[in-house]
Amino acid sequence: MEPEILKVNNLIKKYGPIRAVDGVSFFIRPGETLGLLGPNGAGKTTTINMILGILEPTGGSIEILGQDIKQNREKVSRQMNFAAVYAQLPGNLTVYQNLHTFGLLYGVKNLREKIEASLKEFDLEKFAKTKAGLLSSGEASRLSLAKALLNDPALLLLDEPTSSLDPSIAQNIREKIKEKADTTKVAILWTSHNMHEIEMVCDRVLFLSHGKILLSGDPKTLPAEHGKKDLEELFIDLAREKLTFE
């Protein structure tokens, strides 16, 4: 069995008396897509922020490619990237300038060629000189993904990457990510409130509520195992009757 790309062990984040993340443990292997599900405030984004290194955990550990993020943040950051609906790229830079700036930050080799290939892959060539702030939601999402994949990450964190998109563009984005996962074996942590999407893209899911993992398993078989019609029904049930699965 291939070694884990991401290994999270007993992760805790406390804000005063509130435990936003409460002893979460999980792993992701190469080429695997793990869905992180849960109602608003469940701790999904807090978990992602801790993995990204922009939020300090209160306890527990995060290892990326076997290296502790606390001791090796800069080194492991080069092996991962992210796209999130709340982290749009600077709107006052053009598409090309954004990719150039972040390519330099991530230490991408042959950057010029890489940017050209990225623009082509994400159908952004005609927007290269357009300011990111003037892009439509779909175009901006493609730019975020182009930036997120620019450094060929081993780990990709996607926080609701399709939440502001129409179904057609969302489908297009999902296909691009899946294609990338299949060809590069990138490990993906994916959060979404769209259960249909999760069923399509994720190999495994974790249900998070009040900072704890309530349930985990295969999104295709999990609903039936718990007597539910589909993932959406299971999600609603878990969100409303929290902690009963503990």
Add this chain to the structure above:
Amino acid sequence: MRPSSIYAIFLRQIYLTKSNPARLTGIFVWVVLDIVQWGFITKYLGGFGGAAFTLASVILGAVILWEFFVRIQHGIMTAFLEDIWSRNFINFFASPLKIGEYISGLVLTSIVTGVAGFAAMFLLAGALFDYNILRLGVMILPFIFILFIFGTAMGTFVSALIFRLGPAAEWLGWPIPFALSVFAGVFYPLSVLPVGMQMISKLIPASYVFESMRAIINSGAFSGQMAINLFLGFALASIYLLLAYIFFVKIYRYNLREGRISRFSSAE
């Protein structure tokens, strides 16, 4: 430190300036207005006593040096604010960027804007008022160096304050040079200040620069006391820079603990 990361932070500011030339206003307009205004004041006052050269050296020399300091401080602060205004911290700090690289990128930006402003003042003062700051001789180098270090320290300190208190704290940053100028003795010798204020002046590195500048203009010679003063100015500026960097790192770590990097936005 990776040069490519420092260059990325610098390049972002260059891209921003290229995309909207209005940003050049901050680099050139104030310095041009200052030189024109003070140049004519000098010309008018010089007519009374026939000491136009000395007055021009004292006033215009002080304006050019002080504006250089202001451009360095504001250069760092505005480059930092650009990242706040575009809500860019999460993207930057989730990348392999180190905090030292980030600040170095801001400083590099301020060097370019500060030097551009200095060049504009130098040319304008020569063209309009026949004043050449290089008449101060090689001593201009330590003057500029001390003011650069002090400006970097103040810019880093103010950026850290904004990082901690939120974007609204930028209003603390703009008037700082004006407050400091009172104690730095930019346009007058420290001896005219009350004793209490003079004691505060001793803690401001720029005060050693302007006292030395006036001494050179008056005596035309370099003295041992001047060397001691400039060393004190340099030592103080270096200590402030170190403290400002430590302060910025502490605020960054506080923001990391409290989850403020991802939440930091202009809504705060």
